[in-house]
Amino acid sequence: MNIDNRTATLKSLDKAHHLHPFTDFKKYGESGGRIITRAEHVYIYDSDGQQILDGMSGLWCCNLGYSQEKLVEAATEQLYKLPYYNNFFNCSNEPSVEMAKTLVSVTPEQFNQVFFTNSGSEANDTNIKLVHRYFDILGMPAKKHIISRKNAYHGSTIAASSLGGMNYMHEQYRGLDYVHHIGQPYWYEEGGDLSPDDFGKKVASELEQKILEIGEDKVAAFIAEPIQGAGGVIVPPATYWPEIQRICDAYDILLISDEVICGFGRTGSWFGCETYHFQPDLMTFAKGVTNGYLPLGGVMVSDKVSTVLKSKSGDFAHGLTYSGHPVACAVGIATIEILKQQKIIENLNQNIANYFQKRWNELADHAVVGQARVQGMVAALDLVKDKSTRERLAPDAEGAVFCRDVAVSNGVIVRAVDNNIISAPPIICNEAEIDMLIERLLIGLDATAKKYGV
Numbered sequence: 001m002n003i004d005n006r007t008a009t010l011k012s013l014d015k016a017h018h019l020h021p022f023t024d025f026k027k028y029g030e031s032g033g034r035i036i037t038r039a040e041h042v043y044i045y046d047s048d049g050q051q052i053l054d055g056m057s058g059l060w061c062c063n064l065g066y067s068q069e070k071l072v073e074a075a076t077e078q079l080y081k082l083p084y085y086n087n088f089f090n091c092s093n094e095p096s097v098e099m100a101k102t103l104v105s106v107t108p109e110q111f112n113q114v115f116f117t118n119s120g121s122e123a124n125d126t127n128i129k130l131v132h133r134y135f136d137i138l139g140m141p142a143k144k145h146i147i148s149r150k151n152a153y154h155g156s157t158i159a160a161s162s163l164g165g166m167n168y169m170h171e172q173y174r175g176l177d178y179v180h181h182i183g184q185p186y187w188y189e190e191g192g193d194l195s196p197d198d199f200g201k202k203v204a205s206e207l208e209q210k211i212l213e214i215g216e217d218k219v220a221a222f223i224a225e226p227i228q229g230a231g232g233v234i235v236p237p238a239t240y241w242p243e244i245q246r247i248c249d250a251y252d253i254l255l256i257s258d259e260v261i262c263g264f265g266r267t268g269s270w271f272g273c274e275t276y277h278f279q280p281d282l283m284t285f286a287k288g289v290t291n292g293y294l295p296l297g298g299v300m301v302s303d304k305v306s307t308v309l310k311s312k313s314g315d316f317a318h319g320l321t322y323s324g325h326p327v328a329c330a331v332g333i334a335t336i337e338i339l340k341q342q343k344i345i346e347n348l349n350q351n352i353a354n355y356f357q358k359r360w361n362e363l364a365d366h367a368v369v370g371q372a373r374v375q376g377m378v379a380a381l382d383l384v385k386d387k388s389t390r391e392r393l394a395p396d397a398e399g400a401v402f403c404r405d406v407a408v409s410n411g412v413i414v415r416a417v418d419n420n421i422i423s424a425p426p427i428i429c430n431e432a433e434i435d436m437l438i439e440r441l442l443i444g445l446d447a448t449a450k451k452y453g454v
């Protein structure tokens with residue numbers, strides 16, 4: 001079968017049999033999609049032969065790109081040695097023990113314990129159970145409510161998407177009644193005439209108001225991403241996190257940092273909470289922990305929480321068949337080894353993140369760009385019709401979708417979120433690859449300006 005036939009066959013079988021995540025089934029069944037066949041370094045290749053620079057690191061996970069030999073070796077070796085065994089019933093295995101130790105060595109000092117899952121969603125479900133058990137043991141069983149934020153993304157299981165603040169997701173199922181949402185620190189969209197610093201304090205104070213409204217004795221935890229990723233790369237004002245920390249401390253509320261995107265270098269530090277100088281009690285990780293090569297997630301549990309959890313006998317009634325999967329953990333250990341040995345994160349800000357920031361900020365001069373935001377290796381552009389009034393380019397994300405489509409067909413993957421274009425390239429990109437990303441994105445921005453007459 002020649003390549004064209006093979007591609008056509010795959011595309012039609014895909015339309016016929018495969019229901020895709022976060023996809024309009026009706027539309028996809030008609031139009032179909034792109035088959036990705038292989039990847040190398042920071043490029044993906046589709047079955048039509050197009051090479052595309054991956055400005056999203058897969059789904060924010062392949063931070064080290066696609067050609068990490070050491071990860072392949074670690075998985076292969078482990079598959080031969082012990083492909084699977086569970087961590088239930090007082091059993092453990094070498095990679096999950098080593099991975100636990102490795103995670104403790106790179107996470108902030110309050111973290112000395114980990115609970116493994118296979119994904120970020122499961123890890124956030126786990127967070128809820130950990131938080132509930134913590135306050136039950138402390139004799140405060142009324143503390144069950146959890147506060148999150150509008151436009152947050154914490155995963156897509158029922159519990160994780162309840163924590164999330166995406167309206168269009170909430171419309172399709174019934175969420176948990178003990179989860180509440182406050183505003184997001186999205187200054188450009190909602191800050192109006194306030195300075196970023198004043199706005200940061202104002203939205204943080206919504207947490208205090210919400211705690212008082214529900215009752216301090218009923219609120220267990222606040223969960224947030226250091227930078228909201230899927231919500232449009234919402235980089236918070238500098239005043240935001242210190243105020244959140246103060247409020248959590250004042251009301252005995254556990255602080256959960258969802259680091260599924262921000263972890264492992266994305267924001268320029270090992271973890272987003274280090275970039276923003278706050279001390280979470282629980283920390284969710286997934287995605288970049290294995291460089292996306294295998295599914296692995298989990299919760300880092302602080303000494304404060306684990307001391308309480310270990311103070312009482314009785315099972316923690318929660319776990320997954322693949323919690324601490326030996327092969328996924330072997331790849332996780334190898335991923336962190338690469339990050340450590342090559343000092344990739346330590347050098348990021350002086351090197352490629354600095355260059356990325358400079359090039360990305362130049363895009364602010366473009367006619368359709370209202371604001372350029374960038375922190376470490378994650379960035380966004382707000383697309384506008386009018387810079388002075390911040391009037392959005394088009395309703396329903398249409399303008400950003402158009403811009404993204406042009407960019408993708410010109411060889412760079414970026415993502416459209418509402419009126420934002422976002423990017424999170426591999427943190428091992430070089431300057432020429434960043435130049436290529438910017439150049440190809442500019443083709444999209446120019447075409448967008450032309451289409452909308454800006």
Ligand SMILES: *Cc1c(COP(=O)(O)O)cnc(C)c1O
Pocket residue numbers: 118119120121122124153154155156225229230258259260261286287297
């Ligand atoms: C992707 C993501 C999740 C969910 O992780 P899955 O592995 O897809 O379940 C949770 N939180 C954040 C911040 C994410 O970006």
